[in-house]
Amino acid sequence: MAAYKTFIVHLQRATGRKAQVQDLVSKAPYDAQIIDAVDGAKLPQTVLTNYYSGKTLFKPAYPFKLNVGEIGCFLSHRKVWNAIVEQNLDAGLIFEDDVQILPGQFGPAVAIAERNIEKLGYIQFQVRIVPDQNQVLAETLNAKIVQPIVTPLRTSAQFVSRAAAERLLNLTQKIDRPIDGFLQLHWETGVHLSCVVPSGVSDRTAETGGSTLSAKQPLIKKLARELKRNRYKTQIRKYSARSTDVIG
16 A cells, blocks of 8 residues: 655744644645744755855756745755655655645545656646646546646645655755746756646635745836746746656
């Protein structure tokens, strides 16, 4: 019998999300473990320097410097990948603490994910509409797994196999971009993410105290950042379109 476990990434200072964490524990399909998220604001400079690369590691180059929250988020997911490997699990179901399970939809979604996780490696449960449904990889009456041309951003909820976790750990001894941006780079990582739809998972960020990553910026900086972001998105689309093959 396959060994699965639920992991819930929770930042201790996000007290408004404690009730949401307990709701996730109660609805999780497997035994649940709460993972203390890495608080980037409390990381010493030596740790930040050890993990964050000032140089581009993967193509295309990421145009922004990471903030401490983004570094903490990436390291939090690395903690979970490491737990999946160390506990010798077949896969781990990973939730961030600002999502909610919708029981009626989630059952069929996790069932189809279970049947395909060994082959696919990393399956997202998106909280947004999944665009560019390029290829249907598996389908039942109530759910299907698709592979978009461009991997959607966000790491709200996902099913990750041990093999994928091990590979991703090896590739992220140093990081140069946020975790969801890194996970788009299947031409670099060899892990091509897919999505189950409908996911049975919804976003509750606003209801649980707002984002713990966002930082306010002056308008001029916001506009300049948006221009750079749009150029980067165009590059991601070009790289993504070059390879749409499933990579297991």
